[in-house]
Amino acid sequence: KQEVTQIPAALSVPEGENLVLNCSFTDSAIYNLQWFRQDPGKGLTSLLLIQSSQREQTSGRLNASLDKSSGRSTLYIAASQPGDSATYLCAVADMGRRALTFGSGTRLQVQP
């Protein structure tokens, strides 16, 4: 059974810092990996999707990498802003299964 772990569980940084969020998964047979953002009381907003054949994806200040063989992904946020404060969730789509398996998330607070 796929298990997804996110480290750290919570992170507080001053505005302007670059930061890295980590995600690991136990079964490397995946279709893709997706990073989401969740604001308190809200649904999930998709940030980046990396197909299994890709190594990284970039969107603005966000860069996500995927090392499928080692079961790891990182989300890099450059020049963090208070508006980046949210919970960041990593999820994988396993081969042969449509559903996503999520980690528990990293709660990020960026202090002005």
Next chain:
Amino acid sequence: GAGVSQSPRYKVAKRGQDVALRCDPISGHVSLFWYQQALGQGPEFLTYFQNEAQLDKSGLPSDRFFAERPEGSVSTLKIQRTQQEDSAVYLCASSSETGLATEAFFGQGTRLTVV
């Protein structure tokens, strides 16, 4: 519509009451998923539809949980005889393809509180 719409946003139910949660996916999306998110945790899969066919219900926690999508668009998640442990946010997601898993779009969720 522009996004996945869920209603109601909040529901308070007395223990033992039946509830029905509605999901309106993005127009034309074939795949629809329900997830349950407990406080402080990531979402957990409940069930998956491809058009009107329920292809995977392995995540439903008990036979009190039932989902349907009779016309391949709107879906309803029904919980019978609610219990306190059913309190959670119920999220609906849709995606456009049935082949390789593609990007999933989520609704705002329904927060269910059983008292």
